[in-house]
Amino acid sequence: MARAPLLQLTDISLTFGGEPVFHDLSLVVQPGDRVALVGRNGSGKSTLMKVMAGLVEPDRGLRVVTPGISVGYMEQEPDMVGFTTLGDYAASLLDPAEAYRVEMAGEGLKFDPARPVSTASGGERRRAALAKLMAEAPDLMLLDEPTNHLDIEAIAWLENELRETRKGFVLISHDRAFLRELTRATLWIDRGMTRRQEKGFENFEAWRDKVWDDEDQQRHKLDRKIKSEARWAVEGISARRKRNQGRVRALAELRAERSSQIRRQGTAAMAFDSGPTSGRKVIEAVDISKAYGDKLILQKFSIKILRGDRVAFVGPNGVGKTTLLKMLLKEIEPDSGAVTHGTNLVPAVFDQARAQLDPEMTLWESLTGDADMRVSGQADQVLVRGQPRHVVAYLKDFLFDERQARAPVKSLSGGEKARLLLAKLMARESNLLVLDEPTNDLDIETLDLLQELLDDFDGTVLLVSHDRDFLDRVATTTIAMEGDGRATTYAGGWSDYRAQRGADAAMEADKKANKTDTKSPELKQSKAAVTRLSFTEKHRLEELPAVMARLAAEIGKLEELLSDAALFTREPVKFKKATEALTARQSALAEAEEEWLALAERAEG
Numbered sequence: 001m002a003r004a005p006l007l008q009l010t011d012i013s014l015t016f017g018g019e020p021v022f023h024d025l026s027l028v029v030q031p032g033d034r035v036a037l038v039g040r041n042g043s044g045k046s047t048l049m050k051v052m053a054g055l056v057e058p059d060r061g062l063r064v065v066t067p068g069i070s071v072g073y074m075e076q077e078p079d080m081v082g083f084t085t086l087g088d089y090a091a092s093l094l095d096p097a098e099a100y101r102v103e104m105a106g107e108g109l110k111f112d113p114a115r116p117v118s119t120a121s122g123g124e125r126r127r128a129a130l131a132k133l134m135a136e137a138p139d140l141m142l143l144d145e146p147t148n149h150l151d152i153e154a155i156a157w158l159e160n161e162l163r164e165t166r167k168g169f170v171l172i173s174h175d176r177a178f179l180r181e182l183t184r185a186t187l188w189i190d191r192g193m194t195r196r197q198e199k200g201f202e203n204f205e206a207w208r209d210k211v212w213d214d215e216d217q218q219r220h221k222l223d224r225k226i227k228s229e230a231r232w233a234v235e236g237i238s239a240r241r242k243r244n245q246g247r248v249r250a251l252a253e254l255r256a257e258r259s260s261q262i263r264r265q266g267t268a269a270m271a272f273d274s275g276p277t278s279g280r281k282v283i284e285a286v287d288i289s290k291a292y293g294d295k296l297i298l299q300k301f302s303i304k305i306l307r308g309d310r311v312a313f314v315g316p317n318g319v320g321k322t323t324l325l326k327m328l329l330k331e332i333e334p335d336s337g338a339v340t341h342g343t344n345l346v347p348a349v350f351d352q353a354r355a356q357l358d359p360e361m362t363l364w365e366s367l368t369g370d371a372d373m374r375v376s377g378q379a380d381q382v383l384v385r386g387q388p389r390h391v392v393a394y395l396k397d398f399l400f401d402e403r404q405a406r407a408p409v410k411s412l413s414g415g416e417k418a419r420l421l422l423a424k425l426m427a428r429e430s431n432l433l434v435l436d437e438p439t440n441d442l443d444i445e446t447l448d449l450l451q452e453l454l455d456d457f458d459g460t461v462l463l464v465s466h467d468r469d470f471l472d473r474v475a476t477t478t479i480a481m482e483g484d485g486r487a488t489t490y491a492g493g494w495s496d497y498r499a500q501r502g503a504d505a506a507m508e509a510d511k512k513a514n515k516t517d518t519k520s521p522e523l524k525q526s527k528a529a530v531t532r533l534s535f536t537e538k539h540r541l542e543e544l545p546a547v548m549a550r551l552a553a554e555i556g557k558l559e560e561l562l563s564d565a566a567l568f569t570r571e572p573v574k575f576k577k578a579t580e581a582l583t584a585r586q587s588a589l590a591e592a593e594e595e596w597l598a599l600a601e602r603a604e605g
Helices: 045-053 086-090 100-109 122-136 152-164 176-182 201-240 245-260 321-328 363-368 391-397 402-406 414-426 444-456 468-474 494-517 521-528 535-562 572-604
Strands: 007-016 019-029 034-038 060-065 071-073 140-144 168-172 185-190 193-197 281-292 295-306 310-314 336-341 347-350 381-384 387-390 432-436 460-464 477-483 486-491
Touching: 007 045, 019 045, 019 193, 034 045, 034 176, 034 201, 045 071, 045 140, 045 168, 071 122, 086 100, 086 122, 100 122, 100 152, 122 140, 122 152, 152 176, 168 176, 176 201, 176 468, 185 201, 193 201, 281 321, 295 321, 295 336, 295 460, 295 486, 310 321, 310 468, 310 494, 321 432, 321 460, 321 477, 347 414, 363 381, 363 391, 363 402, 363 414, 381 391, 387 391, 391 402, 391 414, 414 444, 444 468, 460 468, 468 494, 477 494, 486 494, 535 572
Parallel strands: 034 168, 034 185, 071 140, 140 168, 310 460, 310 477, 347 432, 432 460
Antiparallel strands: 007 019, 007 060, 185 193, 281 295, 281 336, 381 387, 477 486
16 A cells, blocks of 8 residues: 655746746655756755745645654754853754664764853854754755765765665755765756656666756757748748738747757866976975864975976865864974975965855955956956956856845855855966865855866865765875874875775784784783774663563464454555554564673674
């Protein structure tokens, strides 16, 4: 028997500022759905998600949530007024007995529930909003860019939680690896139309390209038909005026159809100019170290970066990636060791905090107010790689329209702010690009273009990113910072680093095992006793006995019900449901018992 959908939208229409966002949009989210919601920046993904959450009222159409179904939305800018700490906010809708779930999520997402709201950063607030959603565990989770402001370890934790959940979720993300791993269906918003494919994101790009190819072929056929009919109208209509008015009207309808077709948004006309060629040696660091008080950031690290290298820095948030980057750029002095630069270095920096953008300035002012872009005596011109360009024309290269030129920066979406910062960055000549989290909020098409531009760039790239797919596409060298001052250099991108690190770990384990074998049994036992469970695992170990007892009680009741020999004949539907429920609970009990045994063995050491 088919289950009721979690959520259904029917004939939804919505207009913002006179521009239609959606027209007659319909969609259904079923129990257990794992949906990627994709589309260009500005296509309406976040707006659609807010409609699904009931936070935006459509102009027309119907939103139906099945009775008893809970829907949760991860807020991008959560309202924490009235809450003292991030934990208070995250646990606000939970029963006090369930507040531990916030601590579990806090451990995985790396945020401190005790952090005062007044001192929390934007990233910490977003992590608290995500922890709130994960702790509440609604039947349908709506996640808008959940991996922004997460390091790779936290992304891996979230990925595992979503992989294991039986709840339905709809996911907006620019992280290809995250989408590929988790999704089984794709909702694609394209020019106000929503299409659905019952395949995960891994198949999206091939599907998109086919749809666009088919569309181009149909448009080409329509253009040829209009051209043919127009020639007939000019050459033959006077002789057959009365008999062919229907054909004339048909031509008008063809033209109306062609003019009503919405053109696809192009890609930003981005380009990097490598400027003067740097020396072959770009940066060399020898035995550099850095500490802040008792916290060791880096210890005796050396590297030589050559022209054309693409060097990625990875590691948990707060481990010191940006500090190392600034030491290599000579913005911060190392405590010991030395950094030398090659000749003719012209750096350009894309900062994670978007600090180069004043939120109160307009886009126009943001470009013309930049000293490096200002054209003397020309208020409407900017200097782009040495050539004057009109401000609006240059903004259009980055997919902004003329009306946005006088809008404040604070009105832009995250993706639009990233594009504006890239516009400022790409106006300059540079042979050393420093990119700190450039992928946040960019749509997939712009990410593809950025990757291609970096591939073609003649200079050197230093990159901090948590986007594993982007690292694999761009990086030729990866520097992994793992805490306690350790920084290790690996050849290749993220996947190469993980493979090499796994091999290194296996070798180290073999060495330790060989050494341990020569020791006494008492030493082996004490070494095993060091094993500790995480907070989440400890709580799970404490929770499992009650879970197993509940499942055993339910199994007993179902077995008692099924012991009635006449049940199958008298109530076949009830018999079928009880049988399915018994099988499911027996399987769940077996899994819980195996999990408890494994955790108990580790705890005993």
